[in-house]
Amino acid sequence: MxxxxxxxxxxxxxxxxxxxxxxxxxxxxxxxxxxxxxxxxxxxxxxxxxxxxxxxxxxxxxxxxxxxxxxxxxxxxxxxxxxxxxxxxxxxxxxxxxxxxxxxxxxxGSVETLRDHLLGQLNVTRATDRDKVLVTLLVDELDENGLLPVSIDDVVGYINGHLGVPEPQDTPGADQAPQAAVENDDEDEDPHLVSREEMLAALRLLQSFDPPGVGGQSVAECLQIQLRQTQSIYPIDVFDCAMQMVGEHLDMLAAGNFTRLRNQLGVSQTILQAAHKWVLSLNPKPGRAWAQSVADxxxxxxxxxxxxxxxxxxxxxxxxxxxxxxxxxxxxxxxxxxxxxxxxxxxxxxxxxxxxxxxxxxxxxxxxxxxxxxxxxxxxxxxxxxxxxxxxxxxxxxxxxxxxxxxxxxxxxxxxxxPWGVFELKYFLGTSLGGAGLAPASSGTAVRAMIRQLISAESTQKPLSDNKIAQLLAEKGVDVARRTVAKYREAEGIDAASVRKAKARLKRA
Structure with missing residues (x-):
């Protein structure tokens, strides 16, 4: 031949x-x-x-x-x-x-910021210039807690949009992406496109930096990153329990319902206690150590x-x-x-x-x-x-x-x-909450304002419960669930009805 x-x-x-x-x-x-x-x-x-x-x-x-x-x-x-x-x-x-x-x-501004700390580590890696650019873009997206609040698809779409490349219609799943990247090596591949696989690789590089957990896209992922980085210290059954605990039952863990949590995980009390102690040693906000005070x-x-x-x-x-x-x-x-x-x-x-x-x-x-x-x-x-x-x-x-x-x-x-004050532009954004009957939909910001108004006018001897607030909102044409009322009330920093009643009793004493 x-x-x-x-x-x-x-x-x-x-x-x-x-x-x-x-x-x-x-x-x-x-x-x-x-x-x-x-x-x-x-x-x-x-x-x-x-x-x-x-x-x-x-x-x-x-x-x-x-x-x-x-x-x-x-x-x-x-x-x-x-x-x-x-x-x-x-x-x-x-x-x-x-x-x-x-x-x-x-x-x-000479105090080192989280961005400075991460880019300093990036500069001593062997990453290519292209990968360094992608990691830098991800670093700029981190919030003050060191977490990544946007999805990888949004970042890829944003970059490709600036490059003048249309976004792909079908984004492959995370489990299919590596295989697709290997097989799709033909001449028709658009060299302009920043692929999802490239951005995921840049994210994995970022997540390997100090502080542990940085770059996590949620609190659960942040904790799981820290668990993987320290898994050699603990037995495998404790590691599996901790990973499942923060990945699937974080709300139950925060509520302190350990009996139900142990039944859900199917582990012994000893393993559960060891995993719980391990999770408590982790930092859900790895970037807060670099947070600086902001002027008022x-x-x-x-x-x-x-x-x-x-x-x-x-x-x-x-x-x-x-x-x-x-x-x-x-x-x-x-x-x-x-x-x-x-x-x-x-x-x-x-x-x-x-x-x-x-x-x-x-x-x-x-x-x-x-x-x-x-x-x-x-x-x-x-x-x-x-x-x-x-x-x-x-x-x-x-x-x-x-x-x-x-x-x-x-x-x-x-x-x-x-005329109503100085507001961040994203304050004017809010999801649509369906109105009752023919009533128009209201935004979340409007509902929160209604809740504040109702609570400010309530009787201190008989505060409004979340159920009662939901009923009063429904009478105004705003159909929201009790859980939604509780979420917005907590977001406004307002205590539950029982706590408000107890505080009012203490003031009268």
């Missing part, structure tokens, strides 16, 4: 998670304060990037001028901060700093005002940095493109324009989401929380043709100033 060699020319595209894309994804997730720190650091690192020395408008005109116009005027005011080629918004608070003040935020104030990025009987959202110019490239440097670089000695400055010029574009895209996305929320929640701004309408991420994503993960980032840690 003869072998034959041949030369083939194949054209293909490679996945490119460019620094610009990574920056855009990360900027959208940052709060206004965090973005300000990022911009301040960029101004320090890049000599071509600078802030405008003068403001487009003074404080009074920026706050009152557009609000006295109609909606078209407000929209035009928003566009002035998003569409200019060289100047992106206004940031009086940053513009008023001295040169020395620009270094203060980094000194104040926030800076709203959106201002909601009424213009001609309609409520509208506009950007707060005080949080939008006015950035530009130094025109003299840029002109000089344009005329010396062929000079190799300017290559480093050419890179910084590209980075400066990329940062300005990422900042503008971030605020444009936040504004689009805020405008949709305000249009949908007109009743809230007129009547208050009890008039909140049902609204979920999917509704916004479908209307704005965005991915749900994009909407989630645009509502997390982004605040709106309203």
């Amino acid at each position: 003869q072998s034959r060699q041949s030369i083939q020319l194949r054209q293909q595209q490679q996945l490119a998670l460019t620094p610009q894309l990574q920056q855009s994804i990360r900027f959208l997730q940052l709060s206004a304060q965090e973005l300000e720190l990022e911009v301040a650091q960029a101004l320090t690192d890049n000599p071509l990037l600078e802030l405008e020395g003068q403001y487009d408008t003074d404080t009074s005109s920026a706050e009152e001028g557009p609000l006295s116009q109609d909606d078209g005027g407000a929209q035009q005011d928003n566009n002035t901060y998003l569409d200019e080629a060289e100047h992106y918004g206004a940031q009086p608070s940053m513009g008023e700093r001295s040169q020395d003040d620009d270094y203060a935020p980094r000194e104040a 104030y926030v800076r709203p990025e959106v201002i909601v005002r009424k213009v001609e009987e309609q409520w509208h959202a506009r950007l707060n110019p005080a949080v939008f940095p006015r950035l530009r490239v130094n025109p003299e440097y840029e002109q000089w670089l344009q005329s010396n493109k062929a000079d190799e000695s300017t290559s480093a400055l050419q890179v910084q010029l590209q980075q400066a324009h990329g940062l300005m574009k990422s900042v503008a895209q971030r605020f444009e996305t936040v504004l689009r989401v805020a405008e949709f929320i305000v249009r949908h929640q007109q009743a809230f701004f007129e009547q208050g929380p009890q008039a909140m309408q049902p609204l979920v991420l999917r509704d916004i994503a479908d209307a704005l043709e965005m991915h749900e993960s994009t909407v989630s980032r645009a509502t997390r840690n982004k605040y709106a100033q309203t």
Whole structure:
């Protein structure tokens, strides 16, 4: 049998998670304060990037001028901060700093964060650059407890959406994914696609880092990760009992019903006690050790005002940095493109324009989401929380043709100033609770407000039980179960009826 060699020319595209894309994804997730720190650091690192020395408008005109116009005027005011080629918004608070003040935020934030701790471990691994990028994206998704609140499919869809690749219609199951990854090695495979298998591998790498349990997608998975990492210390039967205990009976364990738990697990009292002691030594919130105190104030990025009987959202110019490239440097670089000695400055010029574009895209996305929320929640701004309408991420994503993960980032840690107070944008989201009969559905936020109102008006000698609250809500056309009432009551930090009655008795004594 003869072998034959041949030369083939194949054209293909490679996945490119460019620094610009990574920056855009990360900027959208940052709060206004965090973005300000990022911009301040960029101004320090890049000599071509600078802030405008003068403001487009003074404080009074920026706050009152557009609000006295109609909606078209407000929209035009928003566009002035998003569409200019060289100047992106206004940031009086940053513009008023001295040169020395620009270094203060980094000194104040010198304490190691969970992100710093994890990325430090990532940098000493042998992971490829591609895998490091994927792990970094997962690290940016972790909450303050070190858990991953989003699904792998959402992360994959979000990345592929930014790359311009449509999401696959059928996502293979976790048990079928590895086999599919081996067999699907034909020429038709889209090289742009970030596969679910790649992201799962990145997640497993993240979950191997310190602190134990980091990257778990739930408290149960977080505890199971820690059990696997210490299973060599305990007998196999205790390990199996502990894994089943946290994986299937975590609620029963929290309730302290050990008789029923032992019957469900079918183990001896000795094994159950050993497994229970082991579980108690675990940390369900591995990231809390790196949690830092947060200031009691926030800076709203959106201002909601009424213009001609309609409520509208506009950007707060005080949080939008006015950035530009130094025109003299840029002109000089344009005329010396062929000079190799300017290559480093050419890179910084590209980075400066990329940062300005990422900042503008971030605020444009936040504004689009805020405008949709305000249009949908007109009743809230007129009547208050009890008039909140049902609204979920999917509704916004479908209307704005965005991915749900994009909407989630645009509502997390982004605040709106309203006549009723300053609220996080995700406060305006709530699931639909079916109305009784022909009554319209209510949102969870509205139901919680109704529960607070009913309890505040109750008799201290005879507090309302959860069943009674459910009946009173049903009379108002809101059909909710007793368990739903209990969940919302606990979320509001309100004690059960028996505890409220006992506290009232103690006050009268």
